Amino acid sequence: MDLRVLEYFLMTAEEGSITHAAELLHVSQPTVSRxxxxxxxxxxxxxxxxxxxxVSLTKDGLLFRETAREILALYQKAVREDTGAAELSGELYLGMGETGSVRFLAEQIxxxxxLHPSVHFHLISENADRICEDIEKGLLxxxxVMxxxxPATFEILELGLTETWGVLVPExxxxxGEPEVSGRQLRQERLILPENTVFKQELLRWLGQGAEERVGATYNLIYNAFPLAQTAGALIVCLGTVGERQEGLIFLPFAKGKTASASLIWKKKPVQTPALEAFLEHVVHAISE
Incomplete structure (x- = not known):
């Protein structure tokens, strides 16, 4: 399969027209159609x-679109990596959630x-489930992650950073005005939970029987949950720091002090790119100081 055909497919799918796709690709319409x-x-x-x-995509077409995107993304990523340059260079794709601990990673970047201005970083906002999937696929x-x-699939570097589970409450x-919230109190409230499968199940167990009935929505990226919390008076279950305020919401910790630890993870394989190896060494040095 020619990678060029995948470009034809994706452009046609996006435009909904073979003619428009051919114009944008600067090839003839019969070529794209064939x-x-x-x-x-x-x-x-x-x-x-x-x-x-x-034209529109069939069910098989919708499924193949995701495969085509992944194949092209992997190819483009491989093309950008320059392992032979005298100066360290390359492209690094890092996945991360929306947590306060990300500031440490930003400082390291x-x-x-x-030290290495020719290394370009792509910062991709995703939840932990998707981050793990995309690392396994080679897209990140x-x-x-928190x-x-x-450990059989990923190398894991513990960063020594922890965050507290709690809720963002409309002011x-x-x-x-409470210093913390208990599971009993939360079972009376409308809740917005993270989409992450592992977190969601852990939190529901902690909240106790009947908690799932109070979940009105879930979120992938927390910023999208702010308007719903404000308009519906719902509480966003998330990681945060005591007293944190954002978007008219205040963070209250869980009464039992539930926490999560931050890690940098990457796929286990014999050889990493020079840029990734250098960055990992940099982070290890930073946390050991």
């Missing part, structure tokens, strides 16, 4: 529903780039 039909024959699947004016070089991962909420 390549797409060859692709369908090779896969043994119908990827597009075709009408006189446009800034210090590393002073490393990830910053949960345990499988006008009756609980806003």
């Amino acid at each position: 390549q797409l039909m060859d692709l369908e024959r090779e896969l043994g699947k119908t990827l597009f529903i075709r009408t006189k004016k446009n 800034a210090a590393f780039q002073v 070089d490393a990830g910053f 949960r345990n991962v499988n 006008s909420h009756p609980l806003a």
Whole structure:
């Protein structure tokens, strides 16, 4: 399969038109049409529903779109890596959640780039489940997570940073003046939980029987949960620091002091890229000082 065909497929899927895709790709419409039909024959699947004016993806087409994106992303990442340059250079893709501990990683990236300005970082916001998946697929070089991962699959560098589980409460909420909140109190409230599978199950066990019935929504990235918390008076279960305030919400810790530890993880394999090896050495040195 020619990678160029994947570009034709993705452009056509995005534009919903073979003609428009051909114009943007600077090739003829018959070329794109023929390549797409060859692709369908090779896969043994119908990827597009075709009408006189446009095209749309079938169910198989939607599934293949994700595969095509991953293949092209891996190829483009490999092309950018320059292992033969005298000066350290390259592209590093790091996944991270939206937690306060990310500041430590930001400080290390800034210090590393002073030493190696030709290394470019891509910071990808994802939850821990997706970070692990994308590292395994090769789409991410490393990830910053606040949960345990499988040591048979990942190398794990404990960073010595912890954060506290609690809730973000609207400042006008009756609980806003409390120093902490208990599971009993939370079972009376509408809750917004993180989408992360492991965290969600742990939190529901901690909150106790009936807690799942109080979950009105889940979030992937916490910023998207702020408007719902403000308008519905719901409480966002998350990691934070005592007294933290943002977007009209105040953070209250759980009464039992539940915490999570930060780790930098990457896939176990014999050889890492020079840029990743150098960055990992930099972080190890920083936490050992």
